[in-house]
Amino acid sequence: MKRRLLTISACGALAVAVAFLAAAGSQAQAPGAARYTADGKLEFPKDYRTWIYLSTGLDMSYLPLPASMMGHHMFDSVFVDPASYAAFQKTGTWPDGAVFVLEVRGAQDKGSINKSGQYQTTTVMGRETHVKDKRFASGWAFFPFGTGEGPAAALPQASDCNKCHEAHGAVDTTMVQFYPTLLPIAEAKKTFSAAYLAEEKAR
Amino acid sequence: MKRRLLTISACGALAVAVAFLAAAGSQAQAPGAARYTADGKLEFPKDYRTWIYLSTGLDMSYLPLPASMMGHHMFDSVFVDPASYAAFQKTGTWPDGAVFVLEVRGAQDKGSINKSGQYQTTTVMGRETHVKDKRFASGWAFFPFGTGEGPAAALPQASDCNKCHEAHGAVDTTMVQFYPTLLPIAEAKKTFSAAYLAEEKAR
Numbered sequence: 001m002k003r004r005l006l007t008i009s010a011c012g013a014l015a016v017a018v019a020f021l022a023a024a025g026s027q028a029q030a031p032g033a034a035r036y037t038a039d040g041k042l043e044f045p046k047d048y049r050t051w052i053y054l055s056t057g058l059d060m061s062y063l064p065l066p067a068s069m070m071g072h073h074m075f076d077s078v079f080v081d082p083a084s085y086a087a088f089q090k091t092g093t094w095p096d097g098a099v100f101v102l103e104v105r106g107a108q109d110k111g112s113i114n115k116s117g118q119y120q121t122t123t124v125m126g127r128e129t130h131v132k133d134k135r136f137a138s139g140w141a142f143f144p145f146g147t148g149e150g151p152a153a154a155l156p157q158a159s160d161c162n163k164c165h166e167a168h169g170a171v172d173t174t175m176v177q178f179y180p181t182l183l184p185i186a187e188a189k190k191t192f193s194a195a196y197l198a199e200e201k202a203r
Numbered sequence: 204m205k206r207r208l209l210t211i212s213a214c215g216a217l218a219v220a221v222a223f224l225a226a227a228g229s230q231a232q233a234p235g236a237a238r239y240t241a242d243g244k245l246e247f248p249k250d251y252r253t254w255i256y257l258s259t260g261l262d263m264s265y266l267p268l269p270a271s272m273m274g275h276h277m278f279d280s281v282f283v284d285p286a287s288y289a290a291f292q293k294t295g296t297w298p299d300g301a302v303f304v305l306e307v308r309g310a311q312d313k314g315s316i317n318k319s320g321q322y323q324t325t326t327v328m329g330r331e332t333h334v335k336d337k338r339f340a341s342g343w344a345f346f347p348f349g350t351g352e353g354p355a356a357a358l359p360q361a362s363d364c365n366k367c368h369e370a371h372g373a374v375d376t377t378m379v380q381f382y383p384t385l386l387p388i389a390e391a392k393k394t395f396s397a398a399y400l401a402e403e404k405a406r
Binding site: 059077114177 | 259280321322323324371373399
């Protein structure tokens with residue numbers, strides 16, 4: 001589980017203030033205003049399922065999968081707070097206060113009338129947030145919540161999550177290369193990181 | 204493509220009026236107010252990616268997959284307009300005017316730093332909506348948009364989509380059995396259809 005969260009992650013939880021979603025003519029009060037506890041932990045953003053959906057993968061991994069994974073499947077889905085999504089539409093990058101939630105969920109093949117493929121079950125296997133906030137030296141931090149909803153402490157700034165996202169995230173340490181509706185915006189706004197562009201060029 | 208849309212569907216497009224999302228303490232003007240053309244076609248709800256995400260499957264099918272599908276993968280994701288989602292939280296069923304969008308999207312395994320599993324690509328392979336509206340004899344209609352964004356005519360009320368959803372949809376002709384955050388609500392509110400309960404009991 002730990003390795004999984006680490007390898008697929010791209011998420012977080014904080015949103016600075018009440019803001020309005022200006023995308024597509026609609027308007028929505030940002031539900032993503034996360035809060036820190038007095039001792040600096042992040043409160044779990046319980047309403048993230050009403051945030052903006054970015055994408056889902058099945059069994060994604062940035063490392064070769066071990067044999068023990070065979071036959072076990074997981075979906076990973078990423079959500080972002082509405083105000084930050086609206087900002088990305090205009091700028092191709094994230095404002096301070098952007099919050100992402102990665103949700104890892106069980107997968108099942110047979111059930112009800114489904115005969116093949118995989119669908120999502122009610123079992124949440126883990127959740128992690130990724131927050132853009134100047135209080136952290138790098139400007140970003142990861143908060144693993146596991147299967148609970150209690151406040152979570154930030155991972156160290158030198159965590160594998162931080163290092164991988166800094167090295168490979170297409171836009172400002174986030175994995176926009178896996179978010180199909182954001183990728184064309186970043187391309188148009190030319191907001192890809194230098195590291196990502198170099199990596200893609202060398203591919 | 205046609206069979207695929209037919210077998211996995213659960214979607215639509217209309218939302219009666221401006222409404223407010225009351226879920227989880229947030230408030231959002233419903234962006235899902237879809238419109239019909241003068242000749243009764245449904246306008247494509249262009250802002251559906253800011254609606255509420257319900258779930259994603261990979262290669263789901265309600266029929267055994269043909270050999271020709273081997274090696275080809277697709278994600279199907281379902282979104283619902285915010286006002287109808289908020290209503291479901293309270294009642295366990297859908298209000299008149301509920302609108303669902305099914306999005307079928309390409310899948311890819313290798314790309315950027317991903318080594319295994321599948322992630323979503325920028326290729327949209329089809330979209331279909333499912334609308335609850337008293338103007339239709341059964342109270343529901345499907346609108347296939349294909350890969351375009353032009354207005355779509357409703358499928359006949361006796362279409363395979365209609366028949367399958369009427370026979371197997373867990374709640375009011377919708378496939379809530381595949382929407383993990385809604386399934387426990389329907390269970391608690393006891394809003395499963397008689398047909399679905401009988402089918403599960405016989406399993």
